[in-house]
Every structure is written in C-alpha cells, then in structure tokens.
Amino acid sequence: MKSVTMKKKHLLGVVLALLFFAACKKDNLIIEPPVVIEKEDPLEYAHDSISYSIDGITYKLSEFSSFYGASNHQPYSKVDSIVRNGYYISGIKDSVLYSRNYGIYTDGKKVDVMFIKTYNKASMLQSLILRPKDIMDLFTVGTRNYALDYGRDNIQNGVAISLSDGFKTYGSDNFRTPPQLSADAQKNSKFEITSLKKLNSGTYILEAKFNATVYNEKNMSKKLENGYLRLVMSKYDSIL
Numbered sequence: 056m057k058s059v060t061m062k063k064k065h066l067l068g069v070v071l072a073l074l075f076f077a078a079c080k081k082d083n084l085i086i087e088p089p090v091v092i093e094k095e096d097p098l099e100y101a102h103d104s105i106s107y108s109i110d111g112i113t114y115k116l117s118e119f120s121s122f123y124g125a126s127n128h129q130p131y132s133k134v135d136s137i138v139r140n141g142y143y144i145s146g147i148k149d150s151v152l153y154s155r156n157y158g159i160y161t162d163g164k165k166v167d168v169m170f171i172k173t174y175n176k177a178s179m180l181q182s183l184i185l186r187p188k189d190i191m192d193l194f195t196v197g198t199r200n201y202a203l204d205y206g207r208d209n210i211q212n213g214v215a216i217s218l219s220d221g222f223k224t225y226g227s228d229n230f231r232t233p234p235q236l237s238a239d240a241q242k243n244s245k246f247e248i249t250s251l252k253k254l255n256s257g258t259y260i261l262e263a264k265f266n267a268t269v270y271n272e273k274n275m276s277k278k279l280e281n282g283y284l285r286l287v288m289s290k291y292d293s294i295l
Contacts, residue, residue, distance in 0.1 A: 096254050096255065098252070098254060098260050098287075099254055099256060101260060101285065101287050102117050102118060102119050102120075102285075102287065103117065103118045103119070103120060103121040103157065103159055103285060103286050103287055104116065104117040104118075104159065104283075104284075104285045105117075105159045105166050105168070105282070105283065105284045105285075106281075106282070106283045107265075107279040107280065107281060107282040107283070108279070108281045108282075109277055109278065109279060110277070113281075114164065115161070116160065116162075116164060116165075116166055117159065117161060118158075118159045118161070120287070120289070121157040121158050121159045121160075121286070122155070122156070122157055122286075122288070122289075122292050123156055123157070124155075124156050125153065125154065125155045125156065125184060125186060126153075126154050126156065127151045127152070127153060127184045127185050128151070128152040128153075128154065128206070128209045129144055129145075129146040129147075129151075130146055130147050130150050130151065130152040130173045130209045130210065131146040131147045131208065131209065131210055132144050132145075132146045132207065132208050132209050133145050133146060133208075134230045137230070142230060146209070149175060149176055150173050150174065150175050151173065151174055151179065151185050152171060152172070152173045152209045153171070153172060153173070153174055153179070153184075153185065153186060153187060153193075154169045154170060154171045154172075154205075155169070155170045155190075155193060156168075156169050157169075157286060163219075164218075164219055165218070165219040166216065166217070166219070167216070167217040167218075168214065168215075168216055168284060168286075169202075169205065169214060169215040169216075169217075170193045170194065170199075170214055171202050171205055171211075171212055171213055171214065172187075172192070172193055172212045173209075173212060174187055182294055183294070190292075190293040191251070191259065194251055194259070194261050194288075195248070195251065196248050196249065196250065196251055197247065197248060198245065198246065198247045198248075199212075199214045199246045199247070199248065200213035200241075200246075201213055201214060201216075201224045201225070201240075201241040201244055201246065201267060202214065202215050202225060203224075203225050203226055203234075203236050203238070203240055203241065204225065204226065204234065205225040205228075206225065206228035207225075207227065207228045207229075207230065207234065208234075214246050216267060216269065216279070218269060220271075221272065222269035222270060222271050222275075222276075222277060223269055223270065223271075224241060224244070224267050224268070224269055224270075226240075226270070227272065235270070235272075235274060236270060240268065240270070241267060241268060243266075243268075244265075244266055244268055245265060245267075246263060246265040246267070247263060247264055247265065248261060248262070248263045249262050249263060249264055250262040256290075257289075257290035258288065258289050258290060259287075259288040260286070260287055260288075261284070261285065261288060262283075262284070262285050263283070263284040263285075264282060264283055264284075265279070265282035265283075265284065266278070266279055266280050266281070267282070
C-alpha cells in the first residue's frame, strides 16, 4: 500500500513539473509580428496620356513612355547677323534655357508638350547637356505660363504645346519671319499642374489640366478645351 502511495506522489510530482515547464514556456513565448504585404500601387502601370476637345470633339492619345529628350537653348536670343543659312546669335551667356520634351502619339496624331525654364549655368550639372540639379523643379504643383517665344527669343518660362497638324501655342521660330503672335495670344488660356505624386519605385506621376489657343503659320487658330495631361516620369529619365 505504501508503494502505491509513493508511485502516486511521484506521478503527481512529474505532472506538476510538466505543468510548471509548460507555464514557463508559455510566458517566454516570442510572438512574431504579422507579415505586412504592401499592396502594389496601380499607378505603377499607368501610361502617359493626354486628352482635349476641339469644337466639341474629344481627342485622346496615350503612350507607354513619351519622354524623348531634353535640350539647351540660348536665353534672350538675338540675331546679330545672318550669313546664307547661318545665324549668329547672342544672348545672356551665364544662363541656359532648359526644356524637357514629351511626345504622345496615337493613330497618326501626335502632341508634344515642352516644360521650359531658364537657369544660371553655375546652378546646373553637366550631363550630356546642362541640366538642373533637381529635375523635379520643373514640375512643381501650380500654374504655368505659355512660352510664346519658345525656340526663338527664349525669354519666357513655362510650357509649350505643339500638335502634329502644325498648330501650336507659340509663334514662329524662324528669325527670317515676324514673331507672329501678340503678347495676349494666350490671354484666356491656362495650364496648371494639379498633382505630382512620388511612388515607392521612385517614379513620379504628374497630372495637369489645361486649355489653350493654338495657331498655325497662317495665323489661323483653334481652341483646346478640357485638356488633361498625365506623365509617368521614371527616375532613369533624370540623367538628361
């Protein structure tokens, strides 16, 4: 009888030890934080696009990537002389007019949009051409003027739009002809960058709304209304 009692006590001790061990293990349990799976932004798959209406007809164009280059121009250009087909131009030598050019093409129609700003050369970086230290300075949210003298005098900052049918927001770039457009040619026009969003990948999404009057070489005009622009700007585009 005594042996049975001793066995019961021994078993009870083992059970208590196991319960104590389990309680200690539970107290020391390391709870792993839940894995957060970040949802992919659908804007990562967005394309460049532009839409506008002319005489009540809406045109929509889109392109996977419309950026096709950047350029430097002589600001405050003035022709000193013309020899045959050569122009001798002077201007402000310590500055550069920098532009970034986007061309959206669909079904035989193309729209070029240029963003334009003059910088002091000392504030720029030398890449393939001179470029601003911060490319995104061109694209801050807010309104832009239409640069009427783009490609000619290069005095005005802002934006310029050109359609493939020869109509554009700016005047002639040919120094042999008059500038063509008056100072109030875009009096009732507006271009506004409404949003600039940076995605996790480093890509920027720009959105803008606009209306404008475009002219051809015969000074005929038509109005672009209800304009919308979206640009998907890769971080790799900024080398220019």
